[in-house]
Amino acid sequence: MNTPLDPSSILQTAFGFWHSKVLLTAVEMGLFTKLAKHHRTGAELGAELGLHPRGIADFFDSLVAMKFLGREGEGVTSKYFNTPEGLHFLDETSPRYIGGILVMLNARLFKFWNDLPEALRTGKPQNEIKHGQKGMFEELYSDLPRLEQFMGAMTGISRVNFEVFAEKFDFSKYQTLCDVGGATGLLSIESAKKHSHLKCISFDLPPVESIAKKHIVAAGLEDRITTASGDFFKDSLPKADIITMGMILHDWNLEKKMHLIRLAYDALPPGGAFVAIEALIDDARRENVQGLMMSLNMLIEFGDAFDYSGADFRQWCSEVGFTRFEVIHLAGPSSAVVAYK
Numbered sequence: 001m002n003t004p005l006d007p008s009s010i011l012q013t014a015f016g017f018w019h020s021k022v023l024l025t026a027v028e029m030g031l032f033t034k035l036a037k038h039h040r041t042g043a044e045l046g047a048e049l050g051l052h053p054r055g056i057a058d059f060f061d062s063l064v065a066m067k068f069l070g071r072e073g074e075g076v077t078s079k080y081f082n083t084p085e086g087l088h089f090l091d092e093t094s095p096r097y098i099g100g101i102l103v104m105l106n107a108r109l110f111k112f113w114n115d116l117p118e119a120l121r122t123g124k125p126q127n128e129i130k131h132g133q134k135g136m137f138e139e140l141y142s143d144l145p146r147l148e149q150f151m152g153a154m155t156g157i158s159r160v161n162f163e164v165f166a167e168k169f170d171f172s173k174y175q176t177l178c179d180v181g182g183a184t185g186l187l188s189i190e191s192a193k194k195h196s197h198l199k200c201i202s203f204d205l206p207p208v209e210s211i212a213k214k215h216i217v218a219a220g221l222e223d224r225i226t227t228a229s230g231d232f233f234k235d236s237l238p239k240a241d242i243i244t245m246g247m248i249l250h251d252w253n254l255e256k257k258m259h260l261i262r263l264a265y266d267a268l269p270p271g272g273a274f275v276a277i278e279a280l281i282d283d284a285r286r287e288n289v290q291g292l293m294m295s296l297n298m299l300i301e302f303g304d305a306f307d308y309s310g311a312d313f314r315q316w317c318s319e320v321g322f323t324r325f326e327v328i329h330l331a332g333p334s335s336a337v338v339a340y341k
């Protein structure tokens with residue numbers, strides 16, 4: 001007998017935006033931060049968040065059913081509390097907070113993805129730059145709160161990857177690292193924390209420098225991490241034994257990707273390592289859903305930008321002169337792909 005066909009995965013994905021919006025709303029409201037110290041009844045929590053009584057139990061119990069909150073007891077006297085993951089990653093005061101990416105998903109990408117059909121038909125971006133003349137970073141960085149929101153989002157999406165990279169990559173042969181498009185300096189901070197011999201430079205556009213400096217000082221690493229400001233389409237890169245680019249190549253079209261790969265090659269000594277960290281698409285383009293959708297997100301954000309596979313990276317880097325390659329799996333859908341000069 002044939003097994004009956006099951007439509008549940010179709011329906012689960014179709015309704016996925018309900019799940020997403022409930023979690024993103026909870027983060028935007030600071031729910032996990034409010035619950036950090038005390039367990040709360042629905043009424044207490046609802047009052048603190050300024051919620052109408054109608055939705056309270058449905059909202060919090062949906063989060064319980066999705067395993068993003070715990071609840072002790074039943075009914076109106078029951079109390080909600082954070083799961084260990086909620087406490088660790090979604091309480092704003094936690095040193096491993098990653099909620100910044102959820103805040104940006106809610107504030108920007110949720111609505112821009114509504115225009116995916118238009119992006120697919122036109123090949124044009126659907127974000128803030130849709131009706132203007134400015135480039136994506138120029139537009140985002142013209143408004144300080146939005147720049148800070150973007151920096152928080154980068155921390156959220158990259159933190160765990162950079163922690164694993166600092167652990168797995170063999171730094172023993174190298175003395176210096178330059179992280180290109182280093183944002184808050186997080187990759188340099190995580191690498192320098194784990195490898196006491198390493199000196200790092202976090203290179204980014206001028207508006208980002210003061211934010212990076214603040215984070216480097218907060219980590220107490222200003223003696224081993226410096227910042228450098230520049231535009232990688234106009235300036236050369238600081239020389240270093242390792243050049244890293246976390247989610248940089250995927251922001252650009254092929255011509256600009258090749259420019260960046262050549263720039264990295266020129267900044268490295270023989271034997272130096274060029275590392276790209278991305279939600280690297282599997283070579284057959286069948287498995288890494290997040291990597292493939294990240295590439296669709298690049299269509300929404302930039303138009304002609306796209307994500308790529310390890311095989312693509314290897315081909316581009318070989319053309320520039322790199323000779324040896326390696327893929328290091330990091331967290332979830334992300335990998336570091338390394339080209340040695």
Ligand SMILES: C[S@@+](CC[C@H](N)C(=O)[O-])C[C@H]1O[C@@H](n2cnc3c(N)ncnc32)[C@H](O)[C@@H]1O
Nearest residue numbers: 154158181182183204205230231232233246247
């Ligand atoms: C997608 S973010 C990645 C941030 C960080 N590397 C990570 O993986 O979390 C891209 C970064 O590239 C920087 N950037 C964009 N255009 C640049 C340019 N022309 N020159 C230098 N940095 C640039 C941005 O300011 C931003 O910090």
